[in-house]
Amino acid sequence: MSYEGPEFDPRPSPPSRRGRRALIAALVVALAAAGVAVQRAVGGDGDGAAPAASSGSPDARATPGGSPGAASGSPSVSGTSSPPASSTARPPAKRGPLSGKVVVIDPGHNTGNAAHTAEINRTVRIGNGAKECDTTGTSTDAGYAEAKFTLDVSRRLRALLEQQGATVRLTQDGDRPWGPCIDERARIGNEAKADAVVSVHADGSAAGNRGFHVILPGTVTQGGADTRGIVGPSRELGERIAGNFVRATGSAPSDYVGDGTGLVTREDLGGLNLSKVPKVFIECGNMRNGKDAALLTSAAWRQKAAQGISGGIVGFLRG
Numbered sequence: 412m413s414y415e416g417p418e419f420d421p422r423p424s425p426p427s428r429r430g431r432r433a434l435i436a437a438l439v440v441a442l443a444a445a446g447v448a449v450q451r452a453v454g455g456d457g458d459g460a461a462p463a464a465s466s467g468s469p470d471a472r473a474t475p476g477g478s479p480g481a482a483s484g485s486p487s488v489s490g491t492s493s494p495p496a497s498s499t500a501r502p503p504a505k506r507g508p509l510s511g512k513v514v515v516i517d518p519g520h521n522t523g524n525a526a527h528t529a530e531i532n533r534t535v536r537i538g539n540g541a542k543e544c545d546t547t548g549t550s551t552d553a554g555y556a557e558a559k560f561t562l563d564v565s566r567r568l569r570a571l572l573e574q575q576g577a578t579v580r581l582t583q584d585g586d587r588p589w590g591p592c593i594d595e596r597a598r599i600g601n602e603a604k605a606d607a608v609v610s611v612h613a614d615g616s617a618a619g620n621r622g623f624h625v626i627l628p629g630t631v632t633q634g635g636a637d638t639r640g641i642v643g644p645s646r647e648l649g650e651r652i653a654g655n656f657v658r659a660t661g662s663a664p665s666d667y668v669g670d671g672t673g674l675v676t677r678e679d680l681g682g683l684n685l686s687k688v689p690k691v692f693i694e695c696g697n698m699r700n701g702k703d704a705a706l707l708t709s710a711a712w713r714q715k716a717a718q719g720i721s722g723g724i725v726g727f728l729r730g
């Protein structure tokens with residue numbers, strides 16, 4: 412995450428009991444079906460066991476040393492394949508189950524942000540407050556930047572959704588020097604009248620913390636923001652993505668937020684507060700945790716992550 416002030420709402424709204432039970436049941440089934448080592452989810456392998464004191468102050472926007480190298484250097488990845496670079500002219504949409512559906516994918520941050528601090532540090536209104544336009548994002552200890560991760564997963568996700576017939580738009584495609592600002596990211600989804608929007612991130616939490624989580628919009632009705640119409644459908648989108656993400660990646664829900672559900676509700680994110688269409692964020696893992704970092708830097712794992720997110724979107728859009 413790492414881009415907007417306090418990492419986590421200290422009092423995240425717990426999901427409804429019914430929704431939570433349903434999700435937990437779905438996760439258990441998915442874990443069992445995937446043959447995943449369930450002990451990981453309960454901290455059996457040690458590192459995920461006790462967030463304890465280490466969970467206090469996640470390392471927010473650190474791009475270590477502020478080094479632009481973190482954003483532009485060669486990441487150590489365990490795979491070399493990469494989706495094709497973007498092009499402004501997208502091929503015509505295929506016929507498929509998602510024909511007529513519009514999906515906006517928001518790759519968090521921008522690899523150029525570190526070199527444009529003045530631009531990204533200006534504040535923008537987010538309804539119930541103000542936030543920086545954008546932030547640099549975090550990185551792994553080895554310097555693999557979150558912004559590289561988010562763009563790679565987003566391009567993979569676009570390819571999967573286009574195969575299903577969806578019309579897909581990215582808020583940035585490595586085709587601009589910085590940003591966009593978080594309010595513009597929301598506006599792109601609104602103006603596209605997107606049927607679903609997903610903002611892709613990886614977290615910069617304490618090193619002992621593991622796992623993914625999906626962030627849902629809370630109810631905000633201030634300063635031009637009004638999320639009342641999207642809270643319900645965004646939750647459904649988020650639950651579907653969380654379930655599919657477990658199944659596709661074998662990753663466990665976060666052991667440091669969300670009480671094991673992989674779902675967290677926040678009201679301090681401009682990208683959610685300003686959205687008029689169903690939208691969630693996903694923190695695919697914790698870049699500052701060694702085991703999560705090994706996954707996040709693997710091209711094969713990023714493909715699985717994209718498949719999990721895609722599966723959730725497809726399920727949501729097909730009902």
Ligand SMILES: [Zn+2]
Pocket residue numbers: 412413414519520548549557612613614
């Ligand atoms: Zn982020």
